[in-house]
Amino acid sequence: MNLLEAARIAARGLRTNKLRSVLTMLGIIIGVAAVIILVAFGNGLQRFVADAFGPLANQIQITKTQGAISGNRAARDLTDADVDALSDRARAPALGSVTPSVNGSAVLQVVGDGQYRSSILGTQADYLDVANRELVVGSFFDDQQARNKAKVVVLGPNPVATLFGGRAGEALGKDVRVGRTTFRVIGVLKGNGQQDDVAVMPLGAARSYLLGGGDVVDSITVRAVSTDAVSQAVQQASAILDQRHAIRNPDERDFTVTALQRLLDQSSQVLSFVTIFVAAVAGISLIVGSIGVANIMLVTVTERTREIGIRKAIGARRRAILQQFLIESMILTGVGGLLGILLGIGLSVAAGVVLPRLVADFPVPSVSVGSVVLAFTVSLLIGLVAGGYPANRAARMRPIDALRHQ
Amino acid sequence: MIELEHVSKVYRTGDIALRALDDVSLRIDDGDLVAIMGPSGSGKSTMMNILGCLDVPSSGTYRLDGTDVGRLSDNRLADIRNRKIGFVFQSFNLLPRTSAIRNVELPMVYAGTKDRRGRARRALARVGLAERGNHRPNELSGGQQQRVAVARALVTDPTMILADEPTGNLDTASTVDVMNLFVELNEAGRTIVLITHEPEVAGFAKRVITLRDGHIVGDERR
Ligand SMILES: Nc1ncnc2c1ncn2[C@@H]1O[C@H](COP(=O)(O)OP(=O)(O)OP(=O)(O)O)[C@@H](O)[C@H]1O
Numbered sequence: 070m071n072l073l074e075a076a077r078i079a080a081r082g083l084r085t086n087k088l089r090s091v092l093t094m095l096g097i098i099i100g101v102a103a104v105i106i107l108v109a110f111g112n113g114l115q116r117f118v119a120d121a122f123g124p125l126a127n128q129i130q131i132t133k134t135q136g137a138i139s140g141n142r143a144a145r146d147l148t149d150a151d152v153d154a155l156s157d158r159a160r161a162p163a164l165g166s167v168t169p170s171v172n173g174s175a176v177l178q179v180v181g182d183g184q185y186r187s188s189i190l191g192t193q194a195d196y197l198d199v200a201n202r203e204l205v206v207g208s209f210f211d212d213q214q215a216r217n218k219a220k221v222v223v224l225g226p227n228p229v230a231t232l233f234g235g236r237a238g239e240a241l242g243k244d245v246r247v248g249r250t251t252f253r254v255i256g257v258l259k260g261n262g263q264q265d266d267v268a269v270m271p272l273g274a275a276r277s278y279l280l281g282g283g284d285v286v287d288s289i290t291v292r293a294v295s296t297d298a299v300s301q302a303v304q305q306a307s308a309i310l311d312q313r314h315a316i317r318n319p320d321e322r323d324f325t326v327t328a329l330q331r332l333l334d335q336s337s338q339v340l341s342f343v344t345i346f347v348a349a350v351a352g353i354s355l356i357v358g359s360i361g362v363a364n365i366m367l368v369t370v371t372e373r374t375r376e377i378g379i380r381k382a383i384g385a386r387r388r389a390i391l392q393q394f395l396i397e398s399m400i401l402t403g404v405g406g407l408l409g410i411l412l413g414i415g416l417s418v419a420a421g422v423v424l425p426r427l428v429a430d431f432p433v434p435s436v437s438v439g440s441v442v443l444a445f446t447v448s449l450l451i452g453l454v455a456g457g458y459p460a461n462r463a464a465r466m467r468p469i470d471a472l473r474h475q
Numbered sequence: 476m477i478e479l480e481h482v483s484k485v486y487r488t489g490d491i492a493l494r495a496l497d498d499v500s501l502r503i504d505d506g507d508l509v510a511i512m513g514p515s516g517s518g519k520s521t522m523m524n525i526l527g528c529l530d531v532p533s534s535g536t537y538r539l540d541g542t543d544v545g546r547l548s549d550n551r552l553a554d555i556r557n558r559k560i561g562f563v564f565q566s567f568n569l570l571p572r573t574s575a576i577r578n579v580e581l582p583m584v585y586a587g588t589k590d591r592r593g594r595a596r597r598a599l600a601r602v603g604l605a606e607r608g609n610h611r612p613n614e615l616s617g618g619q620q621q622r623v624a625v626a627r628a629l630v631t632d633p634t635m636i637l638a639d640e641p642t643g644n645l646d647t648a649s650t651v652d653v654m655n656l657f658v659e660l661n662e663a664g665r666t667i668v669l670i671t672h673e674p675e676v677a678g679f680a681k682r683v684i685t686l687r688d689g690h691i692v693g694d695e696r697r
């Protein structure tokens with residue numbers, strides 16, 4: 070007897086018990102679909118984080134250390150001279166760009182309209198690139214405007230919401246009083262959820278008209294020439310500042326150098342742990358489904374002992390019986406696995422279409438081929454294992470014992 | 476050729492041992508038509524199961540065409556049941572929820588025979604059930620089920636047909652039909668062993684063996 074014949078007999082066996090076959094399959098379908106969907110959500114989240122923060126991977130933040138420094142000295146401010154030293158390509162070849170900024174806050178006022186207290190960020194023309202941000206309308210100030218301390222401002226979404234009812238187009242070109250100086254709005258930032266309460270202007274303008282502070286800068290954002298050069302860049306920047314601040318022992322540093330890459334690595338590691346954990350939970354439902362298959366196959370074999378007896382009595386070899394029941398259970402789990410894959414992919418795709426419409430910026434689930442292959446392989450293996458024991462038991466029965474079974 | 480030598484079969488139920496066959500020796504030549512008679516519980520089915528390689532003796536040897544069946548592997552036994560023997564069970568033993576024609580095809584499925592449909596149809600026609608091929612066992616009368624079982628036993632053209640009360644559920648007319656079929660098969664060279672309670676059926680046989688309490692108490696040739 071060939072395999073095709075065994076498969077036909079097995080399929081007929083399953084068809085005579087349609088409802089039971091479908092219910093058993095359902096366990097596998099749900100298990101496989103759950104694995105695929107949850108892994109897809111985890112992947113989507115990982116990809117979302119990578120897309121959002123990936124461009125920041127070569128960034129290094131330098132700030133003045135807050136509080137007391139060991140050695141009982143007061144921390145020295147970061148200054149324009151520090152920025153100039155860091156900008157020296159000969160001394161710091163791993164540094165691609167150096168962007169100083171000053172922070173403060175001030176009241177923004179539109180004539181006739183309300184007012185709003187916002188944080189102020191004075192920085193350079195490459196801010197959008199460095200901070201990985203985009204504009205909704207307008208343009209950012211250029212190098213020349215930065216040098217000339219032009220009285221122009223780019224508003225974040227929060228001040229626009231209060232002062233212009235959220236209509237970015239309306240804000241563009243308007244004059245806004247910032248502190249006691251009038252600035253022209255030349256652009257509006259797209260929100261990033263982190264720094265939306267902000268008014269960005271040329272560093273010189275912020276110092277001259279609002280914050281004062283001489284040559285002090287509050288933070289320096291450095292970009293390494295590549296993500297691979299990040300640790301080199303950290304070393305070079307630290308060395309330059311150590312020298313300038315006369316620091317011999319790294320413990321006594323009065324500045325902090327933070328590479329975002331390390332934070333990103335940690336967060337993506339946490340996310341992959343979460344994905345694995347969630348997939349494991351889904352895997353449990355697959356195991357429950359497989360116990361269902363094993364249970365049904367045991368019941369089937371017991372119930373059909375007489376049938377097995379008849380088949381053996383008229384000449385079925387052990388192998389034929391073994392094949393029949395193994396194929397039955399593999400059809401259950403194989404077809405269940407395929408349907409589960411279809412369901413899992415379908416729901417993941419549907420979720421990718423629907424959820425971002427309901428929840429802004431919802432990470433689109435991304436089905437991983439690995440999870441599909443794994444789930445299908447596992448479901449076939451389940452069929453083999455869960456069906457194997459009952460099938461073997463059936464195959465080993467002596468014909469007369471099987472025939473006498475009531 | 477069938478040879479039983481000092482064959483016994485003991486059934487144990489709890490502490491009680493029951494000798495269903497007690498030291499039976501018997502020889503049936505090829506081409507014979509043998510009826511086995513005896514009261515209920517005398518060991519007829521027990522002996523038939525051993526002859527059909529479905530069960531093994533507790534002691535003694537069974538030689539089929541010179542081979543000691545007790546030494547054969549599981550697969551060889553399956554092949555013998557499939558090709559050499561056609562077995563008609565006392566309780567039909569048809570596959571439920573499976574059409575008559577598929578039931579008749581079944582031995583050929585395991586033998587890998589070609590043109591199963593055609594052969595199965597001809598076998599059903601021989602037992603007068605040409606029109607009933609698509610009926611399931613539960614849609615057939617006891618006598619019709621019995622005849623499907625006969626068709627299944629002869630469809631593979633076995634050299635030996637073993638039938639446990641093949642006419643037990645048949646009316647007189649069908650009984651004569653089935654017995655004529657057996658006689659015809661016997662005349663074509665098949666060995667036929669059948670169990671019966673009815674003297675009319677035994678009347679068709681060339682040799683009648685009588686069992687009682689696991690012993691052969693009568694053996695006459697007609
Ligand atoms: N599996 C078994 N376990 C225990 N005892 C059994 C078993 N099968 C048969 N017997 C006993 O063996 C004896 C012979 O049984 P067997 O079925 O061979 O009788 P029989 O001659 O075919 O009877 P009948 O004409 O009623 O079919 C009976 O007493 C029966 O109770």
Ligand SMILES: [Mg+2]
Pocket residue numbers: 519520521565639
């Ligand atoms: Mg009997």
